[in-house]
Amino acid sequence: MKRIYYVLIQVFLILSVILLLLPVLWVVLISFYSRDLMRTIFSEILHGRLHLSSLTLGNYLYILTDPNFLQWLLNSAIVAASVAFVSTFIGFMAGYGISRYQFPGRRVFLISLLVTQLFPIAMMIVPFLIIMSLLGLIGTLQGLSLAYLATTLPFSIWILKGFFDTVPSDIEEAAVVDGANLLQLIGYVLIPISRPALATSFIFSFVTCWNEYAISFVFLSDVSLYTLPPGIKSLLDNNDLSGFAAAVVLVSIPVVFLFMYIRKELVESVTLGSVKE
Amino acid sequence: MKLFVKNYVFSEGQSLFWAAFLSIFLLFFLLFVHLWIISNSLENFKTEIKITALMNTSKLIYDKYGGATTNETGTKSQTKKGKSWLSFYEEESSGFDLLLQSKSKGKETAKEKEENPKFKDFSYILGYIVTNYGLPADEKELLTKDLWNIEVIKGEKLIASSDIESLDKGKISIKNLFRIKKDSTENNFVVEERNRGFFVGYDEVIKGYTFKDEDLTVGVGYIEKPLVFPYTPLIFYFILSLILALIFIPIKFLPEKIKLYVGIALLIVVALILYSSYSNYLNYTVYSKSEEVKPLISDLFKLLQEKGLVNSKEEFVQYLSKEVGDIKAISYTSTDGTFDIEPSSLKYYQNLFLTTFTLIYLIAFLLSLGVFYYSAKGGLEKWLNAFYNYSVVYIFIIIALLLVFILIGVPFLFTIIMSFTSLSRYLSDLNLARQFVGLYNYQDILNIHHILAMIGFEKSKEIVESSPFFVRNFPNFYQVLINTFLYTFFSVIIQVTLGVLFAVILNDNRVKIRGMYQVLLILPWVIPTYISALLWREALGQYGIFKQLFDSIGLEGFNIYANSTVYFLSICFVSAWYAFPFIMIVTLSGLQGISESVKDAALIDGAGWFTRLFSIYLPLIRPTLLPSVLLSSIWTFNNFNIVYLYTGGNDAYDILITRIYDFVSRPDLRVFTYGYAAAYSTLVFIILLIYILAFARITKLTERTY
Numbered sequence: 012m013k014r015i016y017y018v019l020i021q022v023f024l025i026l027s028v029i030l031l032l033l034p035v036l037w038v039v040l041i042s043f044y045s046r047d048l049m050r051t052i053f054s055e056i057l058h059g060r061l062h063l064s065s066l067t068l069g070n071y072l073y074i075l076t077d078p079n080f081l082q083w084l085l086n087s088a089i090v091a092a093s094v095a096f097v098s099t100f101i102g103f104m105a106g107y108g109i110s111r112y113q114f115p116g117r118r119v120f121l122i123s124l125l126v127t128q129l130f131p132i133a134m135m136i137v138p139f140l141i142i143m144s145l146l147g148l149i150g151t152l153q154g155l156s157l158a159y160l161a162t163t164l165p166f167s168i169w170i171l172k173g174f175f176d177t178v179p180s181d182i183e184e185a186a187v188v189d190g191a192n193l194l195q196l197i198g199y200v201l202i203p204i205s206r207p208a209l210a211t212s213f214i215f216s217f218v219t220c221w222n223e224y225a226i227s228f229v230f231l232s233d234v235s236l237y238t239l240p241p242g243i244k245s246l247l248d249n250n251d252l253s254g255f256a257a258a259v260v261l262v263s264i265p266v267v268f269l270f271m272y273i274r275k276e277l278v279e280s281v282t283l284g285s286v287k288e
Numbered sequence: 289m290k291l292f293v294k295n296y297v298f299s300e301g302q303s304l305f306w307a308a309f310l311s312i313f314l315l316f317f318l319l320f321v322h323l324w325i326i327s328n329s330l331e332n333f334k335t336e337i338k339i340t341a342l343m344n345t346s347k348l349i350y351d352k353y354g355g356a357t358t359n360e361t362g363t364k365s366q367t368k369k370g371k372s373w374l375s376f377y378e379e380e381s382s383g384f385d386l387l388l389q390s391k392s393k394g395k396e397t398a399k400e401k402e403e404n405p406k407f408k409d410f411s412y413i414l415g416y417i418v419t420n421y422g423l424p425a426d427e428k429e430l431l432t433k434d435l436w437n438i439e440v441i442k443g444e445k446l447i448a449s450s451d452i453e454s455l456d457k458g459k460i461s462i463k464n465l466f467r468i469k470k471d472s473t474e475n476n477f478v479v480e481e482r483n484r485g486f487f488v489g490y491d492e493v494i495k496g497y498t499f500k501d502e503d504l505t506v507g508v509g510y511i512e513k514p515l516v517f518p519y520t521p522l523i524f525y526f527i528l529s530l531i532l533a534l535i536f537i538p539i540k541f542l543p544e545k546i547k548l549y550v551g552i553a554l555l556i557v558v559a560l561i562l563y564s565s566y567s568n569y570l571n572y573t574v575y576s577k578s579e580e581v582k583p584l585i586s587d588l589f590k591l592l593q594e595k596g597l598v599n600s601k602e603e604f605v606q607y608l609s610k611e612v613g614d615i616k617a618i619s620y621t622s623t624d625g626t627f628d629i630e631p632s633s634l635k636y637y638q639n640l641f642l643t644t645f646t647l648i649y650l651i652a653f654l655l656s657l658g659v660f661y662y663s664a665k666g667g668l669e670k671w672l673n674a675f676y677n678y679s680v681v682y683i684f685i686i687i688a689l690l691l692v693f694i695l696i697g698v699p700f701l702f703t704i705i706m707s708f709t710s711l712s713r714y715l716s717d718l719n720l721a722r723q724f725v726g727l728y729n730y731q732d733i734l735n736i737h738h739i740l741a742m743i744g745f746e747k748s749k750e751i752v753e754s755s756p757f758f759v760r761n762f763p764n765f766y767q768v769l770i771n772t773f774l775y776t777f778f779s780v781i782i783q784v785t786l787g788v789l790f791a792v793i794l795n796d797n798r799v800k801i802r803g804m805y806q807v808l809l810i811l812p813w814v815i816p817t818y819i820s821a822l823l824w825r826e827a828l829g830q831y832g833i834f835k836q837l838f839d840s841i842g843l844e845g846f847n848i849y850a851n852s853t854v855y856f857l858s859i860c861f862v863s864a865w866y867a868f869p870f871i872m873i874v875t876l877s878g879l880q881g882i883s884e885s886v887k888d889a890a891l892i893d894g895a896g897w898f899t900r901l902f903s904i905y906l907p908l909i910r911p912t913l914l915p916s917v918l919l920s921s922i923w924t925f926n927n928f929n930i931v932y933l934y935t936g937g938n939d940a941y942d943i944l945i946t947r948i949y950d951f952v953s954r955p956d957l958r959v960f961t962y963g964y965a966a967a968y969s970t971l972v973f974i975i976l977l978i979y980i981l982a983f984a985r986i987t988k989l990t991e992r993t994y
């Protein structure tokens with residue numbers, strides 16, 4: 012009885028995983044097969060006509076030699092990396108300050124940070140567009156980065172504040188007693204001990220920018236300035252399904268691994284405000 | 289031990305004086321804001337008087353020549369009851385129509401038109417006004433003027449605009465506007481002004497303002513908009529405020545007990561002095577602005593008399609006092625030979641400005657009273673101490689503070705302020721004060737008049753009938769709102785069901801390779817949302833894997849788009865597909881936190897599987913699960929990427945967030961101003977806030993936030 016139950020559970024799990032991940036499996040599969048097989052891939056499998064020998068890396072070669080795609084990749088990488096760096100650095104400073112000192116205005120600041128996390132960025136698009144066009148930054152990657160900073164900064168502060176809350180201040184006090192000044196304290200003590208949280212913040216900010224579609228689509232009108240999301244969407248608009256499949260796999264893999272790496276911290280951080288006592 | 293924190297206490301010195309100074313400054317500041325708004329509105333006001341005078345004069349000429357040339361096309365003549373003469377004017381036959389006809393008939397009628405005495409008089413009189421009262425007369429001059437936005441709309445589509453920079457391909461800039469005018473006479477479309485002034489809809493003004501001659505026809509409405517900055521009154525009120533603040537110095541010598549009360553009494557006196565002096569100023573400016581139009585009136589009268597179109601001043605005055613569109617006219621009297629403004633008519637405008645001011649001032653006064661009380665009680669010292677002693681901390685967070693303020697605070701406040709204006713999409717005029725429309729956008733979004741008309745308010749019925757803003761063929765706010773809530777509800781149900789189900793299964797130690805399942809099931813959450821949306825769209829689409837799957841099992845006719853309910857549910861499902869792993873992780877960690885003894889006790893008591901789950905485990909993890917469900921529901925509510933990319937921006941399945949995005953990104957929705965989009969955003973913000981507060985109240989989340 013028990014045994015049958017667990018076999019059934021296994022069957023259920025396997026079926027549901029396959030069904031739920033079918034689009035993912037499909038896209039990975041078609042990214043490795045040639046264009047003509049793409050539309051009928053299911054019946055090919057069903058009739059056993061799909062051979063390993065017809066596996067091809069053509070789609071990947073095609074997309075990786077597409078100058079547009081490489082440009083998007085570069086744009087995305089530059090924007091995401093710079094935003095992640097700035098956001099993490101500022102978040103580190105602020106997170107430390109907020110965590111260690113009960114200064115006036117702290118509570119208001121924290122609550123406002125939390126509140127901003129609950130509201131969609133699409134709401135901010137109108138004022139962003141206006142401000143950026145006033146600054147002459149519309150249609151540029153700099154303007155886009157500034158807009159992204161607004162989305163990632165609160166979360167970075169929140170993560171690092173949460174981290175410093177869990178670390179006792181003994182080490183810092185010892186360092187100050189030993190005569191460290193502020194810069195030394197930051198460079199020799201704070202940054203080394205907060206490395207894991209810095210990594211989480213960096214990865215999260217990076218991935219957020221890497222995945223952002225709405226703002227970049229409105230902000231950037233020049234195809235050569237596109238970041239990956241509008242770029243990949245444009246592949247699909249041009250009916251280039253196999254190119255899309257290869258691009259999706261290439262773009263998702265780093266994200267999936269990075270997110271898997273910080274998944275535990277991430278879940279803790281996002282629920283921190285509401286769950287933690 | 290607190291590192292780098294100083295311990296210094298500022299002495300309580302001149303607190304009462306500074307309190308007074310601060311609160312008077314606040315009063316002054318809000319007064320200044322009002323001053324700024326009003327000065328620019330007053331410029332509009334002047335233009336409006338000018339235009340009513342012009343419009344009424346043209347109506348006079350129209351009436352004098354009696355009737356009109358018959359409209360041969362017959363397509364446009366749909367007279368409606370209760371419409372202003374202006375719309376009647378357009379529809380029946382007018383200078384506008386005259387031109388259209390003459391154009392379509394060719395050269396002969398053009399000659400005819402020139403001979404038409406009505407047209408000649410129009411041309412003559414308006415030409416006179418244009419040359420003598422600073423309105424641009426030709427293309428060159430028009431280009432140098434700072435103009436209101438002009439947008440050309442054909443049917444529902446925007447096909448031309450006066451703004452050069454922000455135009456897409458196929459749109460026309462103001463440089464070509466004169467060409468558009470000519471085209472429009474041939475193709476018969478209307479140039480509409482979509483901006484709204486302080487209390488006037490300009491679209492009607494502009495349509496009416498089309499009579500000068502061939503070169504200035506077809507709704508090229510231009511209204512000068514000088515940018516006014518009220519230097520003189522500003523300096524005056526600043527000095528007045530400073531002097532009034534000095535009254536507070538003697539309070540220092542009063543006994544401690546009555547100090548505060550005397551201070552508050554003095555503040556009230558000061559506020560009253562400021563109020564009365566400012567309202568006098570306001571009344572005077574309204575008066576002087578309307579006075580400036582006087583020469584125009586007497587000139588018009590002279591012209592009309594020359595042409596023999598008007599016999600007495602009384603008759604002319606009667607015409608002048610008529611309202612145009614929704615502009616209330618200033619009426620004139622001519623008692624002693626010259627034209628004077630009717631006091632009651634002027635009073636109307638003075639009261640209008642004064643009411644808005646009184647409201648703002650009342651709020652300002654209460655605020656400044658609060659500031660006064662707070663700083664008199666030593667609040668100021670508290671802040672000074674904090675800033676000084678915690679200076680190192682503020683160094684740590686100052687960049688973040690500034691950035692958060694600039695990148696989030698400013699846009700947020702800007703959105704709210706913008707929602708009370710009709711800021712045009714083309715940003716050619718960023719003076720928000722001039723585009724202040726009050727609650728107009730909200731009224732428009734919420735269809736207030738529509739609802740009132742349904743209940744039976746006569747006035748609202750009229751407005752609904754005459755306003756083009758209510759004739760929209762895409763989902764209105766309420767439909768989108770209901771859609772959003774249904775979508776969120778179903779999606780959350782699906783994701784919680786899936787998440788809890790998998791968590792419960794994977795919590796069982798005896799399930800093999802559950803670690804792998806866990807990793808696989810987290811995948812939907814970590815794959816970028818835009819990719820998930822596009823992926824599902826393709827997978828369910830024409831060549832997608834699901835289509836192939838259904839084909840192979842015999843469901844050949846399967847089409848996700850065929851049934852709108854099915855399609856709607858598929859959106860909910862895709863959104864839930866993205867979100868369920870989060871619920872799963874949270875539930876799993878919650879379940880793993882339940883101690884073995886509880887599980888054993890439940891087993892010993894003989895509780896069944898379902899009883900254990902629903903009566904013991906789920907209630908135990910409720911404190912973790914409910915906030916996560918709240919978070920997840922907010923994310924679902926806000927899930928722009930999934931809904932927008934999965935549906936391809938389909939209007940019928942819009943949720944609130946994608947609707948806002950449409951206003952920005954879609955060219956065909958450009959008839960909406962940024963002000964409208966901002967008001968929409970603000971409404972969404974309020975809805976979200978209410979939702980969060982309500983949910984938090986229900987789950988008593990607030991107690992646990994810190």
